[in-house]
Amino acid sequence: MYHKSSRMSTGQRLMCPILGIASCIAFIYVSFSDLSFGDYHAEQKMDFVRRNGTHLVVDDGKMFYVNGWNSYWLMDQAVDEYSRPRVRAMFQTGSKMGMTVCRAWAFNDGDYNALQISPGRFDERVFRALDYVIAEARRHEIRLLFSLVNNLEAYGGKTQYVKWAWEEGIGLSLSNDSFFYDPSIRQYFKDYVKVILTRKNTITGVEYRNDPTIFGWELINEPRCMTDNSGDTLQDWIVEMSAYVKSIDKNHLLTVGLEGFYGPNSPKKPTVNPGEYFSLLGSDFIRNSEIQNIDFASAHIYPDHWFKNQDFEEELKYVALWTRSHIDDGDRILRKPIMFTEFGYSTLNKDFDPSKRDRFFKTIYDVIYKSAKKQGAGAGSFVWQFWVGGMEKYNDDFGIVPWERPETYKLITQHSCRMARIRGSAELKGNLKELCSQ
Numbered sequence: 001m002y003h004k005s006s007r008m009s010t011g012q013r014l015m016c017p018i019l020g021i022a023s024c025i026a027f028i029y030v031s032f033s034d035l036s037f038g039d040y041h042a043e044q045k046m047d048f049v050r051r052n053g054t055h056l057v058v059d060d061g062k063m064f065y066v067n068g069w070n071s072y073w074l075m076d077q078a079v080d081e082y083s084r085p086r087v088r089a090m091f092q093t094g095s096k097m098g099m100t101v102c103r104a105w106a107f108n109d110g111d112y113n114a115l116q117i118s119p120g121r122f123d124e125r126v127f128r129a130l131d132y133v134i135a136e137a138r139r140h141e142i143r144l145l146f147s148l149v150n151n152l153e154a155y156g157g158k159t160q161y162v163k164w165a166w167e168e169g170i171g172l173s174l175s176n177d178s179f180f181y182d183p184s185i186r187q188y189f190k191d192y193v194k195v196i197l198t199r200k201n202t203i204t205g206v207e208y209r210n211d212p213t214i215f216g217w218e219l220i221n222e223p224r225c226m227t228d229n230s231g232d233t234l235q236d237w238i239v240e241m242s243a244y245v246k247s248i249d250k251n252h253l254l255t256v257g258l259e260g261f262y263g264p265n266s267p268k269k270p271t272v273n274p275g276e277y278f279s280l281l282g283s284d285f286i287r288n289s290e291i292q293n294i295d296f297a298s299a300h301i302y303p304d305h306w307f308k309n310q311d312f313e314e315e316l317k318y319v320a321l322w323t324r325s326h327i328d329d330g331d332r333i334l335r336k337p338i339m340f341t342e343f344g345y346s347t348l349n350k351d352f353d354p355s356k357r358d359r360f361f362k363t364i365y366d367v368i369y370k371s372a373k374k375q376g377a378g379a380g381s382f383v384w385q386f387w388v389g390g391m392e393k394y395n396d397d398f399g400i401v402p403w404e405r406p407e408t409y410k411l412i413t414q415h416s417c418r419m420a421r422i423r424g425s426a427e428l429k430g431n432l433k434e435l436c437s438q
């Protein structure tokens with residue numbers, strides 16, 4: 001998503017006293033239990049999540065299903081002392097809700113509090129913030145899906161890379177898409193990837209590539225390459241970059257970061273894409289996800305941005321169709337797990353109501369659960385997006401403070417439990433054991 005907007009959904013901002021007891025307790029827990037964890041070395045062993053056919057597996061081949069969320073802002077907020085507690089508060093809440101993976105940005109290219117100040121130059125202060133995010137996630141038994149660059153302009157993105165190459169006098173073009181085809185820019189990106197993967201965490205002492213707290217890497221958030229709608233340019237870039245990541249790090253899962261549209265030659269273009277336009281963005285869900293070094297396929301779900309004024313019941317039908325279609329591709333064509341790494345219901349909808357958002361979430365959750373239960377390729381989903389109080393400017397028209405609405409909190413938590421129980425109640429571990437064993 002864009003998350004540039006500072007618009008806020010004031011209608012939903014409720015105060016603690018009018019919430020149910022459970023939410024109040026959740027809030028208090030978040031605020032005051034900061035000191036109750038041991039040191040970083042005293043934790044249980046954590047295993048890498050891997051892929052076996054259409055399933056994600058962990059701990060000697062046991063299936064792994066994800067109820068996850070997005071908090072793109074974690075590194076950014078961990079830089080400054082005043083905002084750092086938000087990172088811990090977020091992990092505590094996610095963990096308490098039985099969520100096991102969080103997706104976040106592992107990049108900030110040239111923006112305020114940049115991690116990469118200019119090509120190959122890093123701000124150690126910001127890198128330490130990323131170290132902190134990983135160490136905190138580990139303490140809360142949360143894994144991280146990290147995205148490595150943005151297609152969009154927020155936090156630098158491909159526009160920043162193109163600008164750098166131009167300023168250094170080596171860029172071929174000012175087109176944003178030269179990010180994908182300019183050899184110098186490809187090298188910039190590879191250099192970046194190498195520094196990240198081989199970074200030794202200053203808190204835990206573990207290199208990122210050897211850290212099972214990291215669930216996996218995502219090459220790029222929502223890639224589009226509209227200057228080549230044959231799709232060849234983006235395809236070539238994914239082939240090269242996925243091989244490069246794997247040449248350094250064979251421990252971690254890798255995904256592309258696609259929105260999930262079908263390309264111009266896909267039989268599903270007319271029936272599943274939101275419209276003709278979406279086949280012309282230079283990506284193709286099947287072709288891009290088929291690449292050998294891509295371990296699982298990913299897609300996003302944003303009908304509010306893809307259609308204008310869609311009727312709500314129609315929207316739910318479409319969402320179920322879109323979700324089922326991609327899982328079906330995972331089962332039949334790709335033979336890989338599929339994760340919906342972003343989905344959201346916009347507060348800008350003219351008849352927005354949080355109970356509609358709950359139904360929207362439930363529709364997606366139900367399709368994924370149904371697939372997972374019969375051991376299909378539907379492996380999980382990540383809400384876009386969670387934030388905590390005091391950081392309104394990081395919100396967009398999709399953000400949720402998870403403890404503000406008890407119905408939503410309960411819906412998400414129950415989904416955590418049913419996904420976790422698929423592998424057997426005896427297998428519930430850590431936070432999930434207490435939360436889900438009743």
Ligand SMILES: *[C@@H]1O[C@H](CO)[C@@H](O)[C@H](O)[C@H]1NC(C)=O
Binds near residue numbers: 052053057060061
């Ligand atoms: C992968 O799954 C198959 C079928 O469930 C199983 O027989 C096999 O042992 C698994 N392989 C690994 C490496 O876990």
Ligand SMILES: *[C@@H]1O[C@H](CO)[C@@H](O)[C@H](O)[C@H]1NC(C)=O
Binds near residue numbers: 153159175
């Ligand atoms: C690149 O993308 C940015 C952000 O979308 C846009 O403002 C800019 O005009 C684009 N540059 C070119 C040359 O198209």
